[in-house]
Amino acid sequence: MKAIGILSAAAILTSVPAAAVAQSGSLRVYTCDTTISSQPPLRIEDEASLAGAILEEPSLITLPNGMKAVQFGVRYAKRLLPSDRILKVRYTVDWTDDCGRRITNGAKTVDGLILNPGQYQTVQSTAMHADAARAVLRIYVSNQ
Amino acid sequence: MKKIATIVLTATALAGCQTIPITSSNPNAEMSRTGQPGLVSFGLQSTDFEYAANKAVQEFLESPFSKKPGGGRWVVQMGEVVNDTTFRIDTASMTSRMKIAMTRTGQFIFTGATGRERTDFVADSRQLSKSKLFDKKTVARSGTVIAPDLEMLGGIRQRTVVGADQRQQQLEYEFDFRVVERDTGLEIFQSFIPIEKLGSNKSFAW
Numbered sequence: 030m031k032a033i034g035i036l037s038a039a040a041i042l043t044s045v046p047a048a049a050v051a052q053s054g055s056l057r058v059y060t061c062d063t064t065i066s067s068q069p070p071l072r073i074e075d076e077a078s079l080a081g082a083i084l085e086e087p088s089l090i091t092l093p094n095g096m097k098a099v100q101f102g103v104r105y106a107k108r109l110l111p112s113d114r115i116l117k118v119r120y121t122v123d124w125t126d127d128c129g130r131r132i133t134n135g136a137k138t139v140d141g142l143i144l145n146p147g148q149y150q151t152v153q154s155t156a157m158h159a160d161a162a163r164a165v166l167r168i169y170v171s172n173q
Numbered sequence: 174m175k176k177i178a179t180i181v182l183t184a185t186a187l188a189g190c191q192t193i194p195i196t197s198s199n200p201n202a203e204m205s206r207t208g209q210p211g212l213v214s215f216g217l218q219s220t221d222f223e224y225a226a227n228k229a230v231q232e233f234l235e236s237p238f239s240k241k242p243g244g245g246r247w248v249v250q251m252g253e254v255v256n257d258t259t260f261r262i263d264t265a266s267m268t269s270r271m272k273i274a275m276t277r278t279g280q281f282i283f284t285g286a287t288g289r290e291r292t293d294f295v296a297d298s299r300q301l302s303k304s305k306l307f308d309k310k311t312v313a314r315s316g317t318v319i320a321p322d323l324e325m326l327g328g329i330r331q332r333t334v335v336g337a338d339q340r341q342q343q344l345e346y347e348f349d350f351r352v353v354e355r356d357t358g359l360e361i362f363q364s365f366i367p368i369e370k371l372g373s374n375k376s377f378a379w
Contacts (some may be wrong), residue, residue: 094240119200135274136223141200155235158278
């Protein structure tokens with residue numbers, strides 16, 4: 030009985046630091062040298078909806094591997110259907126970390142899709158750095 | 174009246190001769206760093222490499238394999254990238270952009286000891302210990318080079334499609350990249366980025 034007591038006490042003692050390590054492994058600690066950004070995690074500048082490419086359900090998600098991504102849908106506006114125009118939708122996603130520091134990786138590029146009459150498309154744009162936490166989505170139609 | 178008719182006829186004839194501008198599926202095709210509108214050509218341009226490299230890296234980062242199990246960085250060896258287009262292009266225009274973006278994520282580091290981008294520096298440095306010229310404390314030790322975990326390789330392909338009326342042609346490019354894991358031999362990732370360019374059959378990139 031005494032041996033069981035000693036073993037269980039030892040088990041509790043050894044499990045405490047393990048739990049602490051496991052917890053600290055999942056935490057992201059930031060030291061900001063600037064004021065922490067008070068902006069919402071996802072900001073949207075939508076110039077596409079008025080031009081006929083309706084932005085739907087934009088959201089900021091976390092992928093299973095921990096990377097952040099912006100997801101949204103674009104729907105061809107019914108009012109444009111008689112015109113039969115093909116829309117060139119363009120978008121950019123600018124990423125910052127939790128301190129509001131801009132994260133740049135790779136060349137500055139615009140992304141895009143072609144929206145045919147009646148079409149609906151979903152898009153996912155993934156951050157190119159694990160520290161990226163906040164995003165600004167700018168979306169517009171280029172063939173005005 | 175005769176003069177006006179001649180002018181109208183000439184203008185109409187010239188309008189018939191005008192070439193169709195080249196349009197590209199790359200949304201960055203017309204982007205320019207010069208302050209003047211960018212030129213779009215049938216050939217591969219820096220904007221095409223930038224767009225394809227960004228897309229490929231972004232897709233890789235979406236994959237669950239982009240994070241090394243147990244933490245740390247993947248050590249990546251650059252393999253062969255085949256240029257299967259009719260143009261003479263340096264594939265490093267693509268691979269360098271991918272390497273830069275991948276390294277900056279902090280999840281990958283590329284090796285110069287093995288693969289297609291191997292330099293003689295690593296092996297040659299081991300030879301220096303045999304020379305009496307060098308301070309033995311400063312020469313590279315044996316058994317310190319880190320072996321790669323992954324190999325990245327791929328190809329750039331091209332297809333030309335000409336319209337039935339011979340007026341238009343479409344060039345289709347494919348940027349195909351894959352990553353193979355050393356221990357299992359499994360292909361843990363593949364990206365396939367297409368870019369299409371449409372224009373007059375009278376315009377040639379070569």
